[in-house]
Amino acid sequence: MPIVSEFYGIKILMYWNDHMPSHFHAEYGDHKILVDIVNGSVLKGIFPSKQLKLVLAWCEIHKDELIRNWEAAKEHQNIQKINPLI
Template sequence: MPVISEFYGIKILMYWNDHMPAHFHAEYGGHKILVDIKNGSVIKGVFPSKQLKLVLAWCEIHRDELMKNWENAIKHMSIEKIAPLM
């Protein structure tokens, strides 16, 4: 599973040919979440409040890039890196 972005100790990952809905995985310490790209909401898991806000803000900023990566992943094409939150 490629790491597509990293910021503030948070890793953002995406699988090839993953299940619907379109989503990405985020990890921080021992915490893991799945985030729905279109809705910017947590599908599964728990994150500390501060890090969750950062991930959801990043998702909103990069929604178009995330959707392009999701579409590429379904087709087993290249998944691109996305700029971290600064």
């Protein structure tokens, strides 16, 4: 599972050929969530409030890049790194 981005101790990951809807995985310590790319909402899991706000803000900023990565992953193509939140 490629790491797409890392910031403030948060890892953003994507799987190749993952299930719908389009989403990414985020990890922070022992916390894990799945985030819907289009809606910017948590599909599954729990994150601390501060880190959740960072992830959702990052998702909104990079939505187009995330969708491109989702499409590439469905075709087993390269998943590109995305700039971290700074």
